[in-house]
Amino acid sequence: MNSIQTQTEAERPAASPAPLTVQGLSVAYQKKPVLRNVSFEAREGELIGVIGPNGAGKSTLMKAALGLIPSLGGEVKVYGKPYKQQRKLIGYVPQRESVDWDFPTNALDVVLMGRYGHLGWFRRPGAKEKAIAMEALGKVGMADFAGRQISQLSGGQQQRVFLARALAQDARLYFMDEPFAGVDAATEKAIITLLQELKLQGKTVIVVHHDLATVQDYFDSVLLLNVELQAYGPTEQTFTQQNLQRTYGGRLAFLDRSLPSQPPGGGGGE
Amino acid sequence: MDQIWSMLSDPNMQWIFLGCTLLGLSSGVIGCFSYLRKQSLMGDTLAHAALPGICIAFMLTGVKSIGLFLIGAGAAGLIATFGIGYITRHSRLKQDAAMGIVLSGFFGLGIVLLTLIQHGDYGNQSGLDKFLFGQAASMIGSDVLTMSIVCALLITACTLLFKQFKIISFDPGFARGIGYPVAFLEQLLMLLIVVAVVAGIQAVGVVLVAALLITPAVSARYWTDRLGLMVVLSGLFGAASGAVGTWISASVSNLPTGPVTVLAATLLFGVSVLFGPKRGLVAKRLMRRKVKQRFNRESDPLAQSHVKKKEAAL
Numbered sequence: 001m002n003s004i005q006t007q008t009e010a011e012r013p014a015a016s017p018a019p020l021t022v023q024g025l026s027v028a029y030q031k032k033p034v035l036r037n038v039s040f041e042a043r044e045g046e047l048i049g050v051i052g053p054n055g056a057g058k059s060t061l062m063k064a065a066l067g068l069i070p071s072l073g074g075e076v077k078v079y080g081k082p083y084k085q086q087r088k089l090i091g092y093v094p095q096r097e098s099v100d101w102d103f104p105t106n107a108l109d110v111v112l113m114g115r116y117g118h119l120g121w122f123r124r125p126g127a128k129e130k131a132i133a134m135e136a137l138g139k140v141g142m143a144d145f146a147g148r149q150i151s152q153l154s155g156g157q158q159q160r161v162f163l164a165r166a167l168a169q170d171a172r173l174y175f176m177d178e179p180f181a182g183v184d185a186a187t188e189k190a191i192i193t194l195l196q197e198l199k200l201q202g203k204t205v206i207v208v209h210h211d212l213a214t215v216q217d218y219f220d221s222v223l224l225l226n227v228e229l230q231a232y233g234p235t236e237q238t239f240t241q242q243n244l245q246r247t248y249g250g251r252l253a254f255l256d257r258s259l260p261s262q263p264p265g266g267g268g269g270e
Numbered sequence: 271m272d273q274i275w276s277m278l279s280d281p282n283m284q285w286i287f288l289g290c291t292l293l294g295l296s297s298g299v300i301g302c303f304s305y306l307r308k309q310s311l312m313g314d315t316l317a318h319a320a321l322p323g324i325c326i327a328f329m330l331t332g333v334k335s336i337g338l339f340l341i342g343a344g345a346a347g348l349i350a351t352f353g354i355g356y357i358t359r360h361s362r363l364k365q366d367a368a369m370g371i372v373l374s375g376f377f378g379l380g381i382v383l384l385t386l387i388q389h390g391d392y393g394n395q396s397g398l399d400k401f402l403f404g405q406a407a408s409m410i411g412s413d414v415l416t417m418s419i420v421c422a423l424l425i426t427a428c429t430l431l432f433k434q435f436k437i438i439s440f441d442p443g444f445a446r447g448i449g450y451p452v453a454f455l456e457q458l459l460m461l462l463i464v465v466a467v468v469a470g471i472q473a474v475g476v477v478l479v480a481a482l483l484i485t486p487a488v489s490a491r492y493w494t495d496r497l498g499l500m501v502v503l504s505g506l507f508g509a510a511s512g513a514v515g516t517w518i519s520a521s522v523s524n525l526p527t528g529p530v531t532v533l534a535a536t537l538l539f540g541v542s543v544l545f546g547p548k549r550g551l552v553a554k555r556l557m558r559r560k561v562k563q564r565f566n567r568e569s570d571p572l573a574q575s576h577v578k579k580k581e582a583a584l
Contacts, residue, residue: 063443068443068446084449087447087448087449090447092444094447098441098443099440099441103306103439103497104491104496104497104500105436105440105495105497106496109497110440113437113441113444116433116437116445116448116450117448117449119433122430124432125433149495165444169448
């Protein structure tokens with residue numbers, strides 16, 4: 001694990017700083033540490049999956065990196081500067097369950113919220129913002145639902161509205177908190193297409209992910225987390241049975257045959 | 271009809287009428303956001319917390335003035351919200367329980383202070399107990415002026431910060447992510463609610479003032495799926511309740527304005543629950559019946575052919 005970190009450190013070209021650098025990040029709720037001394041560096045233009053068991057601190061890592069929750073210590077830099085100065089470069093897709101979908105608003109209006117960060121304090125979104133929002137809705141295949149009250153959308157459609165809102169933010173670094181959770185096949189496909197497109201545009205996307213079976217298909221790099229960072233690096237070398245065993249401990253029900261063959265052992269003795 | 275005009279020709283009545291309408295309007299507008307933020311009970315807590323604040327402001331200065339009471343009530347409301355925040359953060363209690371504790375604690379203190387004032391020798395303390403249930407009839411020109419300023423302030427704030435209040439009501443996490451000072455905006459919204467509550471206490475009283483925040487907002491939600499329209503409707507419903515409340519209490523002798531205003535708002539709520547398009551009970555019933563009829567019609571030929579097959583088999 002350490003060797004991977006030092007390797008990325010060395011690889012970094014001095015001229016262009018990495019999209020995200022996390023150094024020694026720790027977070028605790030009450031007295032319980034949820035995240036302990038996590039350090040990693042995201043490479044530009046990669047799709048990065050954050051994997052770990054429930055309560056491993058995946059969402060917490062994302063929220064702390066975004067400055068949504070206070071951290072005990074550590075440093076987060078976005079393109080070489082504190083995230084507070086770089087907010088316009090960051091797009092965020094929270095968990096779908098985090099809001100009340102019975103709110104009196106429609107799909108287009110939610111997507112327009114992605115433009116608020118670019119608007120002045122008292123300015124209302126105008127024609128230009130609406131055009132950007134409609135384009136974003138089109139990209140996730142939701143253009144026909146622009147005027148639909150959000151509670152009338154299916155779970156997958158709601159998730160796509162959230163993605164469209166992040167697209168409308170026109171960011172360079174995206175954080176997505178379980179975008180695949182509980183969505184239909186059409187939405188899953190739409191999200192994956194979108195992720196690929198973002199990657200082609202050179203954007204960096206960090207995704208909290210639950211479905212181990214799709215990790216190898218979706219992500220360039222994978223970050224295994226269980227309170228502490230367990231492993232981080234290119235999916236091929238990092239998404240191994242040994243690393244998963246260490247991350248999930250005895251709780252791992254998923255022992256896929258398609259994993260890179262490596263002698264079981266090491267963390268298996270728990 | 272003549273009665274309305276004769277009532278409105280009385281200058282005293284005009285003040286009360288105007289005051290109650292403005293109060294309903296501003297409470298309705300600001301109430302939308304507290305309802306959507308699932309803090310309907312916050313208004314009630316702030317109102318009850320205002321009582322000791324008003325009493326202490328009076329005990330310290332010996333003056334009865336809306337401006338001073340606003341400061342006292344505002345300070346008490348602030349302490350109450352911090353109290354609720356502290357309890358929810360540092361105990362296992364949920365917010366509703368914390369609000370219940372703070373609300374009754376402050377109200378108890380308020381009643382004790384009110385009794386102390388009543389038995390003290392301030393000379394001008396009479397009328398302070400009217401804050402419990404309100405007395406719109408005691409409103410005078412200067413009160414209505416204060417009310418107008420408060421109303422203009424609330425509506426201006428909600429118009430200018432509509433975008434901000436919308437996003438912190440819908441998705442505060444995202445709002446924080448794009449750099450909005452969510453904690454500041456939440457405190458500001460709370461402050462505006464305190465202002466609305468304190469402005470309403472004189473007319474409607476500590477016990478009922480929260481109704482003007484909640485009821486028009488909930489009623490408006492039944493008529494629209496758009497926040498902008500909901501806020502406008504809620505303001506209009508509140509204003510109409512205030513106007514109707516004043517009118518009824520003026521035409522029927524000795525009916526108190528505040529409670530009648532609240533009843534008018536509740537009646538509007540009843541109408542909304544029944545007849546709101548899409549969400550209303552009647553609309554839902556009709557929709558169900560339509561779906562059922564269509565289902566029956568579509569499945570009918572199938573059923574008939576099924577019966578025929580059975581007959582043929584026999």
